[in-house]
Every structure is written in structure tokens, then in C-alpha cells.
Amino acid sequence: AQSVAQPEDQVNVAEGNPLTVKCTYSVSGNPYLFWYVQYPNRGLQFLLKYITGDNLVKGSYGFEAEFNKSQTSFHLKKPSALVSDSALYFCAVRDNSGNTPLVFGKGTRLSVIA
């Protein structure tokens, strides 16, 4: 069965500092990996995905994520955090068979402090 672990419920970072939100996954076969962001009382907004190819994936709003197959990780990063980045971040995985749904982690709340 597929699963995603986001080990941190909350991440606090000062504005202008780099941020990392951690994600590890478990899946049979090759993974498709995603990051979504959720603002209060809103749906999920797509940030970036890893399907194949370059392990460093660049996404929206300056975010990037690095796929590490040996560590089964897909950490979300940004070189310089903004206060407006404060939100709930979800990592998600599915296998590449096309027959399984997208499975989400429990989320990490990012708080960027001015």
C-alpha cells in the first residue's frame, strides 16, 4: 500500500531564510510525487510534481523539491521564505500503474515570521 509521511506538524522559519518541508514515501514500483499547498478555507493548489527525469524539480512561486530514490524522500524547499508562504503543505504519492489513487500525507503547517 502507498503511504506518505510528513514528520513535522509545524515548521517555523524567519522571512528571507531558506525553508525545507520534509516528506518520505512508500510505494510499489516507481512513484509519482506531488506537493500541494492549502490556504485557509480553500482547496488544494498544485505546486510541483516529479514524474521522471531530473531529480530536482522546480515549481510555482519559487518552490523546488528534490527526489531521492535511495532515501525515498521528496523534500520541498525554497531558498528565501516569504510571509505569504505561510500555509498548509501536503505531499502526495501514487504509483505509476495508473490504477491507484493519489495518497496524501497529513500535512505540515509552515509559518514564516517577519
Added chain:
Amino acid sequence: DAGVTQSPTHLIKTRGQHVTLRCSPISGHKSVSWYQQVLGQGPQFIFQYYEKEERGRGNFPDRFSARQFPNYSSELNVNALLLGDSALYLCASSLLPANYGYTFGSGTRLTVV
């Protein structure tokens, strides 16, 4: 181009009642998935439909059902509501079930009292 639209945006129901939630996918998208997001948790998969047929079902009781219409819109029905059904219900659409990613609607906030 309109995104995924869900209705209603908010809903309050009493225990034991029935509720119907609606979703219109992005134009041209043929697959719709439903997720339940309880406060403080990640979204949990409920159903996926493609071409009006159920393609997957999560670990939810039979009180939950769904269908997809010829225009690819979808309804999620929940019978005999429980307090624990209070959640944000998210609909996601994709061109095909196996597409790389989904586009989510803003959700329906269901409160059961």
C-alpha cells in the same frame, strides 16, 4: 476557462440526514475523484470515476456513494450522517484517471450537528 467548481460551498446538516455534494470538472476532463479532509488531517480518498464508471473506492462505509453523469459532472451522496462526517469534501478532476496530477476545487465544508 473555469476550474473545478463545487457546490454548495458550505452546508449544515443534522445527524441522520442525507446530503448531496456536486462537482463540475474542468472542461474536457473526464475523471473525477472525491476526497474527505477532516480538520487537521490530509485528504482521504473516497471515490474515483471515469466515463461514468467507478474506478476506485477508498475505505469508507456504504453510506457514501457517488455517480458521474454523461457531462462528466459528479455527485457525492452521504446517507445517515454522523457527526464524524463533518469535513471539507474536495473534488478533483483530471483528463484521465492515470494523469500525473489532479486539479482540485475549493471544496464543500459540511458540518453535521
